[in-house]
Amino acid sequence: MSAKRQQRIDRLRDALEARDVLRLKDAAEMLGVSEMTVRRDIAACDGCLTYLGGYIVTPPAASAAKGYVFDQEQSSHTEAKRAASQAAAALIQPHETIFLDCGTTIPHLAAALPDDIRLTVICYAINVAEIVCRRPGLQVILLGGVYHPSSASFSGAAGLTQLEGLRIDKAFISAGGVHGTRGVSCSNSHEVAIKQTAMANALTKVLVVDATKIDAVKPFYFTPLDQFDIVTADTGVSPDAAEMIRQCGPRLILG
Template sequence: MLVAERRRKIVEVVNEKRSVRVTELSKKFKVTEETIRRDLEKLEKENLLRRSHGGVVSIQEEQSEISYEEREITNSFEKKAIALEAIKLIKTGDQIVLDASTTAWYMAKELPNLPLTVITNSIKVAIELSKKEQIKVISTGGMLLPKSLSYVGPLAERSLKMYHVNKAFISCKGVHLEGGLSDSNEWQALLKRQMMEIADQTILMADSTKFGVRTFAYITDIQQVISVITDSKIAGSYCKAIEKKGVEIRTVAVNQ
């Protein structure tokens, strides 16, 4: 395959998957990781994509959401490991809020059946938790986004204002030291901000491909979360930079 053809296909893959690791691209195109990095450097200079720690992300602004099925298979091992670590922060009797992320759904699947109150805007999270009779589930209601099977909008935001919780567990599409947390969908960004406002503490769950990335809709500054849970593929320099901002960071190993 010619260099120009490979680079064109790299852009297609990145725009389709939204984020891809260097190792994945190396295997797909049967070239070394160093060759892929040179390709990505060239493509970034041409403003066709953006490099991130250990991978690359699409720069196409995307207000319409990615389907749940697609998100479910993207970085699934990392998301499952992050979810299991997040569960360790939950205690019997807690009141928590879970967003409509895939990581939150993995949390719902793995949560033990113990006395908890969970507020969520995710239909899939609510269904998963309905199987555990000790967990009280409250759905926000609101405007349904069919692709993510989640509720957003003014009704969802107003319903959250009625409650107070111990912890909010949220994910996002981008984590940037200066640009803060961001999401590709403005409705989701607004709702996540409201989730944080009703919580004593916010725990951010984001795999390593999300760091150094800024997407369409701003949520909040990174200092507004008490803890970040990510996978061990994150660059050590980024961990130190986050800790300097007074935010705890937990990294988890990923078994594939």
């Protein structure tokens, strides 16, 4: 790598330390080069930066030094998350429009999509977009906005307005807590409006969780459990928890 390119990359990383997200146009103006040059620099930096949807961000794994716990969560209960996601992937039909939520479970669903399937995929998280954007049969709609390291996702009025104008066959929603009386909840307030809008615009609502999320409660409530048509989970779900889900209305599918 040339010395000039390394200097530009270092300046981008310094800028991201201060603001978490940087528009491509602003980065090019800051460095005094073209937008294409900035994109080439990012491609050459061995994953230290990521470019998605017009924004430059620090990848999730590289954010740990800033108190970021997402990467730690990503490595927990992996097999259970994969099982729940594989059960969810089996519900998808060719040529559908699907919404993929943020979190550490949904990337397993993105990875489980059949290689030859054709879909329109709506997403707003980097760890999901990085998977689906590499798949040739997928048309990807990435919702933009302000980047949140706490869930490697974007949020904002523009992205929400875009989502409101879309129609979805199946919305696959993640959650940090699933409770029979306290409803379904998550850890980040910025996710609430996006989850609710995706569900409102979807024909079928699917909750994708591993067994550890059931009977848990997180700070930010976004919907009662009975608003989901289907819950996919792993076989670690207890008989009592399974009965609770069924009594609330959704069909339970165990991977």
